[in-house]
Amino acid sequence: MTSVQRRARVRAPELTGRGWLNTGGETVRLADLRGKVVLLDFWTFCCVNCLHVLDELRPLEEEFSDVLVTIGVHSPKFTHEADPDALAAAVERYSVEHPVLDDPELVTWQNYAVKAWPTLVLIDPEGYVVHVAAGEGHVETLRDLVAEIVSEHADKGTLHRGSGPYTPPPPASTELRFxxxxxxxxxxxxxxxxxxxxxxxxxxxxxxxxxxxxxxxxxxxxxxxxxxxxxxxxxxxxxxxxxxxxxxxxxxxxxxxxxxxxxxxxxxxxxxxxxxxxxxxxxxxxxxxxxxxxxxxxxxxxxxxxxxxxxxxxxxxxxxxxxxxxxxxxxxxxxGTTVEGLADGPAGEAFFAQTSALAAADDRLW
CATH class of the missing domain: 2.120.10.30 (TolB, C-terminal domain)
Structure with a gap:
């Protein structure tokens, strides 16, 4: 399920959290991003829908690399997801190649009135929220909107091209990784x-x-x-x-x-x-x-x-x-039925939640 919502023109709240990843230790402020199109991705690393969005956004980030800054706002759903070491590992494991705000207390989540994982918020080069979309599968809509915003602000002279605040961490030198x-x-x-x-x-x-x-x-x-x-x-x-x-x-x-x-x-x-x-x-x-x-x-x-x-x-x-x-x-x-939940019963009626591991015995599949 996905939903798209448009909002009246409002100023984007500042990004507040415990710290930042993928910025070389620097704090990112929205004022520093004036002139860029900013895409906030509210996610949590145990949510498969959020992982889908990470991969959906890769081609968009590449296409608009000189004008679009994606920022992941990590808003944990479960206690383990609030652990900073677990978050750092997830950012590496899933090849997140943009800055990530660690928001364990959900401060930024609440300031943006987010209700669901994942949620995407688009901010124009003047710092106003122009689009909000919950769920996955929005990349084509986002591509059209970003292109429209880029054209509008290039004409206004309020678009600034160039690199963003992403700083890749040094690669790990282990034989295996995750x-x-x-x-x-x-x-x-x-x-x-x-x-x-x-x-x-x-x-x-x-x-x-x-x-x-x-x-x-x-x-x-x-x-x-x-x-x-x-x-x-x-x-x-x-x-x-x-x-x-x-x-x-x-x-x-x-x-x-x-x-x-x-x-x-x-x-x-x-x-x-x-x-x-x-x-x-x-x-x-x-x-x-x-x-x-x-x-x-x-x-x-x-x-x-x-x-x-x-x-x-x-x-x-x-x-x-x-x-x-x-x-x-x-x-x-x-x-299973594709409905996320917990319900026993006949195979075609049972509910699962993010099926992820299997073990087969002679007469039973776990």
């Missing part, structure tokens, strides 16, 4: 989703020796050889039964979370290919059919479950479980 999942392989090695490095890493049985990396390490969604293929924040993975793997030429299915795809990996060659998803996020419409023709939404984990005859997918983005059948190459809804 490993999201691990799968034990038949030869005794381990396949790790190196989430923030957008790749898979095979480790020796000692859990530390790197044997190979699958994926270039750059964010993307290209199929191909191990050194050329790209992922975007890959999550869980699962082995296919040996006979099926041999027939398909794919041994492992990977939840390529931010790409909204399922990817297949041939462990003999390192070759990666797309099995399901279109690369676009499912919002409504058909959710069953040929795998590469049906959009998925933030697949977080996968598990081969024999009773279902396929790969069950934790579809965090719409609070459901999906099922990928490798034999037919099809996907369909397996459980």
């Amino acid at each position: 490993p999201g999942a691990v799968t034990a392989l038949p030869g005794g090695t381990l396949l790790v989703s190196d989430t923030a490095h957008h790749s898979l890493v095979e480790l020796a049985a000692d859990g530390t020796t790197v044997l190979r990396r699958i994926g270039s390490g750059q964010r993307g969604r290209s199929d191909g050889p191990a050194e050329e293929a790209t992922f975007s924040e890959p999550g869980g993975s699962t082995l296919l039964p040996p006979d099926l793997a041999e027939a398909l030429g794919v041994h492992v299915v990977v939840a390529d979370t931010v790409n909204h795809l399922l990817r297949g990996v041939n462990l003999d060659t390192g070759e990666v290919r797309t099995l399901a998803g279109t690369g676009e996020q499912w919002r409504d419409g058909a959710d069953a059919g040929p795998g590469t023709e049906v959009p998925l939404t933030s697949p977080w984990d996968v598990a081969w479950w024999e009773p279902a005859g396929g790969v069950v997918v934790a579809m965090a983005g719409n609070h459901t479980l999906g099922l990928y059948d490798p034999r037919s190459g099809t996907v369909r809804r397996f459980a």
